[in-house]
Amino acid sequence: MHLLEGEQVTKHFGGLAAVADVDFYVDEGEILGLIGPNGAGKTTLFNLISAALSPTHGKISYKGREITGLAPHQICRLGIARTFQTVKIFPHVPVVRNVMVGSLFGTGRRTSEGEALKKAEAALDFVDLTPLRDVPAGDLTLANQKRLEVARALATDPHLLLLDELMAGLTHTEITEAMGDIGQIRGRGITVIMIEHVMHAIMGTCDRIIVLDHGRKIAEGTPAEIAVNQQVIECYLGQDTSGDEEDAGS
Amino acid sequence: MRTTTFTRTRIVSLVVLAAIFVVLALLPTFYHGYWITEITDILRYAVLTVGWVIFSGPTGYMSLATAAFFGLGFYIAAVFNGPLPFVLVIIISGAIAFIVAMLVGALTLRLRGVYFAIFTFALVLLVNSVVLEVERLVTGTRGRFVEQESTNVAYWAMLIVFAFTLVCAVAIRRSRYGLALQSIGEYEEAAAHSGINVVRTKVLIFATSAFFMGMAGAIIATRRSYIDPGIAFNMNTSFLPVLMAMFGGMGNLVGPVVGAAVFTYLGDYLLSHIPDLFMLIFGVVLILAILFMPNGIIGLAQQAWRKIRGGGGKQLESEPEGGRRAPAGR
Numbered sequence: 001m002h003l004l005e006g007e008q009v010t011k012h013f014g015g016l017a018a019v020a021d022v023d024f025y026v027d028e029g030e031i032l033g034l035i036g037p038n039g040a041g042k043t044t045l046f047n048l049i050s051a052a053l054s055p056t057h058g059k060i061s062y063k064g065r066e067i068t069g070l071a072p073h074q075i076c077r078l079g080i081a082r083t084f085q086t087v088k089i090f091p092h093v094p095v096v097r098n099v100m101v102g103s104l105f106g107t108g109r110r111t112s113e114g115e116a117l118k119k120a121e122a123a124l125d126f127v128d129l130t131p132l133r134d135v136p137a138g139d140l141t142l143a144n145q146k147r148l149e150v151a152r153a154l155a156t157d158p159h160l161l162l163l164d165e166l167m168a169g170l171t172h173t174e175i176t177e178a179m180g181d182i183g184q185i186r187g188r189g190i191t192v193i194m195i196e197h198v199m200h201a202i203m204g205t206c207d208r209i210i211v212l213d214h215g216r217k218i219a220e221g222t223p224a225e226i227a228v229n230q231q232v233i234e235c236y237l238g239q240d241t242s243g244d245e246e247d248a249g250s
Numbered sequence: 251m252r253t254t255t256f257t258r259t260r261i262v263s264l265v266v267l268a269a270i271f272v273v274l275a276l277l278p279t280f281y282h283g284y285w286i287t288e289i290t291d292i293l294r295y296a297v298l299t300v301g302w303v304i305f306s307g308p309t310g311y312m313s314l315a316t317a318a319f320f321g322l323g324f325y326i327a328a329v330f331n332g333p334l335p336f337v338l339v340i341i342i343s344g345a346i347a348f349i350v351a352m353l354v355g356a357l358t359l360r361l362r363g364v365y366f367a368i369f370t371f372a373l374v375l376l377v378n379s380v381v382l383e384v385e386r387l388v389t390g391t392r393g394r395f396v397e398q399e400s401t402n403v404a405y406w407a408m409l410i411v412f413a414f415t416l417v418c419a420v421a422i423r424r425s426r427y428g429l430a431l432q433s434i435g436e437y438e439e440a441a442a443h444s445g446i447n448v449v450r451t452k453v454l455i456f457a458t459s460a461f462f463m464g465m466a467g468a469i470i471a472t473r474r475s476y477i478d479p480g481i482a483f484n485m486n487t488s489f490l491p492v493l494m495a496m497f498g499g500m501g502n503l504v505g506p507v508v509g510a511a512v513f514t515y516l517g518d519y520l521l522s523h524i525p526d527l528f529m530l531i532f533g534v535v536l537i538l539a540i541l542f543m544p545n546g547i548i549g550l551a552q553q554a555w556r557k558i559r560g561g562g563g564k565q566l567e568s569e570p571e572g573g574r575r576a577p578a579g580r
Contacts, residue, residue, distance in 0.1 A: 077445050089440065090441075104445075152444055156444065
């Protein structure tokens with residue numbers, strides 16, 4: 001049984017199929033990459049998994065149980081946490097309280113405030129934000145706000161973490177750090193699905209990659225297979241094989 | 251070190267609060283005059299404003315439904331006061347306002363921003379017409395007589411309801427609901443994806459705030475001999491708490507109380523002394539307040555205090571939650 005599995009997942013916006021008949025799965029302990037040109041449906045797929053949107057048809061199962069139709073908070077409490085392409089933090093709330101939202105409400109268990117605080121502190125420590133714990137989150141740099149989102153997601157004790165363009169807008173050094181972080185997250189037994197445009201990061205981190213284009217899955221395989229896939233090169237990689245920060249923007 | 255000064259300020263403010271409450275509670279035993287009525291009126295608006303701030307403060311959902319819940323209290327008092335003891339009437343009013351708010355909230359709290367404000371505004375008109383029609387069809391009358399309570403009884407009842415409202419408001423702020431409401435106000439989507447049941451939280455706290463409004467309505471109704479839907483569901487009851495909260499500042503709970511007190515007194519004073527210019531002066535004061543005191547009277551006082559103390563490092567308790575928020579939603 002796969003940890004997460006989608007069957008013929010489809011989402012129409014009016015006449016446009018943002019995601020069309022996509023079958024996908026991720027196994028426990030895997031790091032799955034999701035790539036494709038802008039507008040390929042990657043973030044829409046994340047929104048469908050995390051229940052920000054509900055699919056037009058198709059079904060998504062998690063640990064063998066169908067999760068389509070649940071509310072976002074239920075998905076989170078089941079163990080699927082996410083970050084956002086454009087950061088969504090609580091700007092006037094201190095950093096540590098931002099993370100506490102996750103540990104207090106997102107674990108699926110009744111958590112005391114003391115326990116939630118400890119968990120939040122541990123998550124902050126993991127992303128190296130401890131020195132900034134009392135600063136309002138809106139005052140952080142973009143890189144730190146992204147780290148904060150990761151900490152908030154980790155504080156919910158996820159089994160599966162969805163990272164939406166974690167590295168977009170980061171410097172080279174920060175990208176290297178973020179790659180290390182993802183490795184460590186897997187080391188904690190958390191399965192990861194990541195959307196990314198920074199090609200060397202995705203090639204270096206993922207076990208398997210799914211390529212979307214115009215809402216359809218056009219390829220799937222190991223990084224080595226994807227790198228030489230003719231269709232992928234034509235529609236995506238061909239633009240710029242080095243894939244540096246220029247196409248790392250949203 | 252920081253914690254000790256913190257607890258000391260807290261103890262001092264608790265003692266001051268308790269002292270004020272005791273003085274207010276004993277006031278009618280040695281004083282019988284205009285101020286009993288005036289303070290009842292101030293407490294009424296303090297209950298409505300604090301009640302409004304409990305939900306609308308942190309979430310940024312601007313509710314204009316206050317008059318609906320307050321007016322329901324009026325009608326419940328008109329029907330039940332006399333046959334049932336006053337205390338029970340107050341509690342029933344709160345409970346019915348709570349239930350109506352739950353139903354309304356479940357329908358409307360999916361709406362955001364201005365749509366929510368407009369719907370709650372329409373709710374007052376809707377309840378108003380429903381009551382008007384029901385009265386016309388069932389009793390064939392327009393208004394009702396209310397079994398009156400004495401000035402002092404109404405005063406004490408309002409004082410107790412006010413204390414209760416304030417304690418609940420503080421408890422909600424300190425509890426996990428406080429953080430949940432604030433994160434909903436700052437970024438609802440992120441709150442939902444971090445595990446907060448946003449619909450349930452909003453509906454529950456919206457209904458809780460209506461509970462206090464309903465109780466205040468039941469008490470004020472007993473100070474009038476006659477009510478009709480126009481009196482009970484007066485739109486001013488919806489707008490004034492919003493203005494009072496802005497005027498006082500929503501960063502902490504002292505702001506709404508001070509805002510309600512100053513505004514109520516100013517309103518009554520102007521109305522009785524210069525009725526012709528009442529609205530004009532009132533309007534000017536409000537515009538100035540919004541322009542120059544974005545964090546309300548309390549924000550202004552804190553700024554002054556910080557200056558006096560030479561900017562001593564400690565932040566005042568209310569600051570982190572104060573003032574403006576980022577727009578919710580995308």
